[in-house]
Each structure stands twice: as C-alpha cells, then as structure tokens.
Amino acid sequence: MTDVSAQEAAERAEALIPEALRRLADYAAIPALSRDPQRGPDVRRMAAVAADDLRAAGLEDVAVLELPNALPCVKGSWLGRPGAPTVLIYGHFDQQPADPAEWTTPPHTLTPRGDRLYARGAADDLGGWLSQLVAFRAWMSLGGPPVNVRFLLEGEEEIGSPHLGEFMEAYPEAFAADVMVLTDCENPSTDTPGLTVSLRGLLDIELTLRALRGKVHSGLWGGAVPDPAVGICKVLAGLVDDRGRVVGLDVPQDPAWRQSVAGLSPSDEDLRRNAGLLPGVPGLEPGDRPRVEWMWRQPHLTVIGTSLPGLADVANVILPTVKAHLSVRLAPGQDPDAVFEHLRARIVDLVPFGLDAEIKKVRGTAGWAYAAQGPAFEAAERAYARAFGRDLVRIGVGGSIPFITLFADNFPDTPLILNGVMDPQTSAHGPDESLHVPLFRKVVLANVHLLGTLSEL
Ligand SMILES: [Zn+2]
Incomplete structure (x- = not known):
C-alpha cells in the first residue's frame, strides 16, 4: 500500500x-x-x-x-x-x-x-x-x-x-x-x-433480612420487635463511605494511566448536560483521582431492587422480611467470588438488631x-x-x-x-x-x- x-x-x-x-x-x-x-x-x-x-x-x-x-x-x-x-x-x-x-x-x-x-x-x-x-x-x-x-x-x-x-x-x-x-x-x-x-464486571447479590413470622401492627409491637426495613437501610448505608464509594474494595491504579486520561473526566456541568444531574446537586467527589477512574476502573454499588412497599401500599405495619437486590460493578480484573466474600463478611458485620440474614450471590461476571x-x-x-x-x-x-x-x-x-x-x-x-x-x-x-x-x- x-x-x-x-x-x-x-x-x-x-x-x-x-x-x-x-x-x-x-x-x-x-x-x-x-x-x-x-x-x-x-x-x-x-x-x-x-x-x-x-x-x-x-x-x-x-x-x-x-x-x-x-x-x-x-x-x-x-x-x-x-x-x-x-x-x-x-x-x-x-x-x-x-x-x-x-x-x-x-x-x-x-x-x-x-x-x-x-x-x-x-x-x-x-x-x-x-x-x-x-x-x-x-x-x-x-x-x-x-x-x-x-x-x-x-x-x-x-x-x-x-x-x-x-x-x-x-x-x-x-x-x-x-x-x-x-x-x-x-x-x-x-x-x-x-x-x-x-470493561467493568458485574456481581449481583440478593440480601434477605427476617424478623417475624408475619406482618404486625407498628403501633402495638413497634419498640419491642426489630424492623427488617430499617435494618436493611442500615446495612446498605454501611456498605458505602460518605463519598458514595464501596468500602474496602479500592483497586490501585497506575499513575501513568491516570495521567493519560487526565483530560477526559466529565465536569459537573457535563454531568448536568449528559446525565441529567440536577442544578445544585454535585457529582460524586472524585478526590485526587480522575473521575473516569471511578466510572471505568473502580467498583460501584447500586441498589436495583427491594421488597420495601411502594407509596401506594402505605400501612402501619412492621414487615416480617425485607429483601434487597444489589448490583456491584466490578473493576476490570477484580474476581467476582473474592468481592462477594468481602461483601458477605461486611454485610454480616453490619446486620443490626440480631436480624436473621441470608446473603446470596445471584451471578458474577468478571470484567x-x-x-x-x-x-x-x-x-x-x-x-x-x-x-x-x-x-x-x-x-x-x-x-x-x-x-x-x-x-x-x-x-x-x-x-x-x-x-x-x-x-x-x-x-x-x-x-x-x-x-x-x-x-x-x-x-x-x-x-x-x-x-x-x-x-x-
Ligand atoms: Zn450497541
């Protein structure tokens, strides 16, 4: 040629x-x-x-x-x-x-x-x-x-x-x-x-917390029996730090790579235009790293389903059992099984009030x-x-x-x-x-x- x-x-x-x-x-x-x-x-x-x-x-x-x-x-x-x-x-x-x-x-x-x-x-x-x-x-x-x-x-x-x-x-x-x-x-x-x-990988986890055989009146029993709905919120909140990052799963990155992508990270303004971020709400704080690192090369946790009642089903009851479906984006190279074991141990530590907990890996795909x-x-x-x-x-x-x-x-x-x-x-x-x-x-x-x-x- x-x-x-x-x-x-x-x-x-x-x-x-x-x-x-x-x-x-x-x-x-x-x-x-x-x-x-x-x-x-x-x-x-x-x-x-x-x-x-x-x-x-x-x-x-x-x-x-x-x-x-x-x-x-x-x-x-x-x-x-x-x-x-x-x-x-x-x-x-x-x-x-x-x-x-x-x-x-x-x-x-x-x-x-x-x-x-x-x-x-x-x-x-x-x-x-x-x-x-x-x-x-x-x-x-x-x-x-x-x-x-x-x-x-x-x-x-x-x-x-x-x-x-x-x-x-x-x-x-x-x-x-x-x-x-x-x-x-x-x-x-x-x-x-x-x-x-x-590419990032994907790990799906289903978490179930149980306390009761069936629903009970929150006015009658609230204060005496544990509430799995509040319990699951405490667990989910404990899996991420104050900046929204999954605790304990940070993956080291090559400084040269960070340098090469320095100009590519979206600004808050870009997030408003391209992701619909509302005025007055900032993007997640990237710290001293390029934001694209958090988007491409670090894990991130999203709650994609729960069995909490919708606003159409409001009632004064304590739920017997609550489930949550977690979706964890994995850093390229992260082993889904190792991440599951890490999160399982962390969830066990976080479960409050002595609730009965079941933690299930639904699927895992490496990045x-x-x-x-x-x-x-x-x-x-x-x-x-x-x-x-x-x-x-x-x-x-x-x-x-x-x-x-x-x-x-x-x-x-x-x-x-x-x-x-x-x-x-x-x-x-x-x-x-x-x-x-x-x-x-x-x-x-x-x-x-x-x-x-x-x-x-
Ligand atoms: Zn396509």
Whole structure:
C-alpha cells in the first residue's frame, strides 16, 4: 500500500458520505428492536437490507446466517489479497426500544439538528458499521483495499448477544481473521478518538433480612420487635463511605494511566448536560483521582431492587422480611467470588438488631482488562492520528458488554480493536440518540487509513 492510494481512498470516502447518511435514514426507519418479539420481522428486514448493501459494496458470499430461535447475523467477505492480513469488522443492526413520548423528534425518523443526526440507532450501531462500509467502498472504487475484509453484523446485540457464541461455533469461517475491529464503542469527545481497552464486571447479590413470622401492627409491637426495613437501610448505608464509594474494595491504579486520561473526566456541568444531574446537586467527589477512574476502573454499588412497599401500599405495619437486590460493578480484573466474600463478611458485620440474614450471590461476571499492545494497535494509532490529527486515547467502559467478552474469550490471540462513532452526547439507549456528523466523517477517514495501515502487519 502506498500513502498516495490511502489518500485517494480517503478522498473517495469523503465523496461517499452524503449518500451514506441518506442510507442511514433508510436504516433508522426500520424499527429493528430485538427486544420486542413482535418486531422480529423488522429485524429480519433490516438484515436483508444490510445484506443487500454489503453485496452492493462488492463483498462476496454475502449471506444471512440463521440459528434456531435466534435473530440472524449477516456476513460477507472480500478476499482479494491472498497473503495479506484478513480484517474482520463487527457491528450490529438491531436497536434498543425508543419511547416517542421522551423524544424531541420521532425516534425512527433521522432528523438533523445542528451538527447532529437524531434517531434510534444513528450511532449505536448503524452509523458504526456504516462508517466501515463507506471506507470499504472507497477502497473498492480503487480496485480493493490492501487487506482482506470480512463483515459480520449481529441482530441480537441489544439483548446481550445470547446466540453470538453459537454463531461463532456454527460459522467459524465467517469469523476467521488476523485482526478484528469491533465497532460499537465510544470516543471521549467529538475531537478525540477512543480505543476501548477495559470493561467493568458485574456481581449481583440478593440480601434477605427476617424478623417475624408475619406482618404486625407498628403501633402495638413497634419498640419491642426489630424492623427488617430499617435494618436493611442500615446495612446498605454501611456498605458505602460518605463519598458514595464501596468500602474496602479500592483497586490501585497506575499513575501513568491516570495521567493519560487526565483530560477526559466529565465536569459537573457535563454531568448536568449528559446525565441529567440536577442544578445544585454535585457529582460524586472524585478526590485526587480522575473521575473516569471511578466510572471505568473502580467498583460501584447500586441498589436495583427491594421488597420495601411502594407509596401506594402505605400501612402501619412492621414487615416480617425485607429483601434487597444489589448490583456491584466490578473493576476490570477484580474476581467476582473474592468481592462477594468481602461483601458477605461486611454485610454480616453490619446486620443490626440480631436480624436473621441470608446473603446470596445471584451471578458474577468478571470484567475485562486488555493490554492492547502490538503491531495491530500501532497500526490503529497511526490511522486514527492521521484522520483526527490527535492521538488515540485508551478508554474504558463502565458497563459490561457481552459481545466483547465473547470475542475476547473465543479469539484470545487475535488483536481486538474496539472503536465506534459514539461520543459523550450520543445518548445511546436513551432519548434523542444522535450521531455527530463531523465525528462520523473523521471516523470514516480513520477507517480508510486503518485498512491501509493494517496491511503492513
Ligand atoms: Zn450497541
């Protein structure tokens, strides 16, 4: 590959962008909601449209892959460079549900406003794999990219990729590659490209406190028998410190890493704009660390369910039993079993009034911490720096993304480059999801360069 041809491909890609964004409007108009069984036909319609566009782009053996009881995947490959590396590009064409009442404009109508295009799926992830398809088409107009390319698009990502592992087993040739580019991740800003290198894990705990055989009148027995409702509040309060951090689970971090993410942390103002934090309420105090450390690389505890009565069921009773469901985001590398043992011991210490306590681990999934070193990542760094005029920044994800774990587990020796077209204002899964068009353009150009630099592996 010469520099000249990459530059030419970048120019071709630029010219293809307006048409690609019109096509994005067609994609967004199909409510491919994998979560809604009634929308199965729409997910399949979207699969057929994606297959048509892969074919039109010049990919060969394009097919809609099926498995029993699963929504389909779409694959296609172009293997015109024998001896060159093969790059697999992953994306997903299903979408999260969208409630029109919460949106400024209809969620399934791609609508421009300022620099952004608003629609469910615009960035997550229709725009993601489209940015790759534009790059591929640009190279095809010059006779083909300097690498072999496979596309693999999933139809069940938004429900946790329940069959992706089975697809990997049933269609191994569709996944065969030397390097994988997984396009469903975020950039730290619209100017700064991101490479995702860690995920947090997840531990779910159910806590039950018991005191009585049945409900009793709080006026008659209050003062004589213990109240499990108050008891569970004391336990939950004791698991976090005054700054809202889980007690005793702090994970040491590399000072050099802290330095590298110093400029990425959201301010309180960003939290107001992007997370809906109310005026007058501050964000959690980050102390002497970058706030993103608390979001990506430290554990965090959330109470996601209790059996406390709702306000519609107010009554003067002491409850016999109260349950709480705790969700603990784990730092990458933290062992779910070890964290459970730590929290179990702490809960036992905190249970007040001699209440009977049952502490159950519901499920535990480890996070993912990735070194992201070697020639493929150096190639990605060169490509992104060229398109953005800025270095690629290594970021984390606070959540757990099953498809990433599946790729990491099934292809441990294959470099995984995790990128995408999302930015902090994208609102993926939320109302008014949007794609930042100038960012999309830069990602397209970076993807063009990436197909070039990966040929040098
Ligand atoms: Zn997604």
